[in-house]
Structures are given as C-alpha cells and as structure tokens.
Amino acid sequence: MRLWIEAKNGTGLHGNQLRLYAHELAKIEALGAVLLVAPREDSATVALFPPSELANRVGRLTWQQTSRLIKQYDGAGEVGRFRDGVLGFLRSEGLMDEELTPIHHIALAHYGEAVASLLARPVRLGSRLVSEEWNTPIEPVNWRARNRVPSDRWETHHAWRRGTTPHE
Numbered sequence: 372m373r374l375w376i377e378a379k380n381g382t383g384l385h386g387n388q389l390r391l392y393a394h395e396l397a398k399i400e401a402l403g404a405v406l407l408v409a410p411r412e413d414s415a416t417v418a419l420f421p422p423s424e425l426a427n428r429v430g431r432l433t434w435q436q437t438s439r440l441i442k443q444y445d446g447a448g449e450v451g452r453f454r455d456g457v458l459g460f461l462r463s464e465g466l467m468d469e470e471l472t473p474i475h476h477i478a479l480a481h482y483g484e485a486v487a488s489l490l491a492r493p494v495r496l497g498s499r500l501v502s503e504e505w506n507t508p509i510e511p512v513n514w515r516a517r518n519r520v521p522s523d524r525w526e527t528h529h530a531w532r533r534g535t536t537p538h539e
Contacts, residue, residue, distance in 0.1 A: 373403035380410060380434065380464060383419030389429045406430045408437055410466055434466035 375392045377384075392405040409420060411433045438461045446454050461467040478485075 373401045375403065375405045376408060377405065378408045379419070380466065384421075384424055387424065389424045393429055404430055406432060408432050408434060411435050434461055434464075435468045437461075438467040 373396060375396065377389060377392065389405055389407060396403050396405065407420065407429060409431070412420070438458060441454055441457060441461075444454055445451075458467065462469075
C-alpha cells in the first residue's frame with residue numbers, strides 16, 4: 372500500500388498537484404491514496420484548495436485533526452520528545468485547537484466581577500479629577516448598558532475648563 376501525503380500550511384497547491392499524484396498511483400496500479408494535510412478550511416484557505424483538486428482518491432485531514440490524533444499517543448523517550456516537538460510547532464503556528472480547561476471555565480464565570488474590580492477605582496479617580504478640572508459631567512451613562520463592562524459610569528464633560536466659557 373502506498374500513501375502519498377501532501378502537507379500544506381500557508382501555501383496552496385501547485386497546478387494539478389493532487390490529481391497528478393492520484394493519477395500516478397493509478398498508473399502503477401498501487402493500492403493507496405493521496406492525503407492532503409492542511410489547515411481547517413476557512414475564508415483564508417478555501418481558495419488555496421479548489422474542490423476540483425480534491426479528486427476521488429484524495430483524502431483530507433486538517434492539522435487540527437492531526438494534532439488531536441498525535442496528542443492521543445502516549446510515547447516515551449525519543450518518540451515522545453518528537454511528538455511534543457510536533458505539537459509545539461502546531462501550537463505556535465496556530466494549527467491546534469486549544470482545549471478549555473477547568474481554569475478557563477472559572478475565568479469566564481468570574482470575568483465580569485474581575486473587570487469591575489479592575490476598573491472601579493481608576494474610573495472613580497479619573498471621574499473626580501476630570502470633574503475638578505473641566506466641569507461636572509453632562510451625560511452620565513451606565514457602562515453596563517453601553518459597553519457591557521460592569522463599572523461605575525461613563526461620562527461626557529463639556530469641552531471647556533471649569534470657570535471659563537466655551538468661547539475663551
């Protein structure tokens with residue numbers, strides 16, 4: 372059996388590359404297939420791999436699927452180090468789906484509370500300082516309603532300093 376693997380990342384096919392490989396297999400009457408390993412299809416990659424090139428004898432596997440298969444292998448020694456290196460490369464190239472862990476779920480559940488704690492004091496201090504120098508707010512708006520960020524408020528101030536008029 373022969374398996375012809377064409378691996379792609381960031382580049383498309385050259386001419387009738389896959390069909391030619393499949394034709395070569397048929398010509399030598401070999402039992403086998405052509406396999407294209409490429410990033411998941413999206414708007415950036417769809418033009419790189421025209422459907423006419425994915426003939427009957429051409430299989431398709433995404434790098435994301437490949438990484439899931441490689442992660443299942445529990446190798447030790449040189450093979451394990453090689454697997455870890457391949458996974459590291461796939462991760463660095465953005466070709467791996469990261470799994471949500473329990474810590475991610477906790478972070479998402481407490482996101483609003485964390486943002487409110489982070490922003491509350493700077494917003495209060497900034498609001499006070501701007502009001503002292505410029506004028507009182509003319510448009511207090513609830514940030515929760517406007518920006519979906521829990522905080523004290525969002526304000527608009529007149530564009531002239533306190534104690535002056537708009538024409539000075």
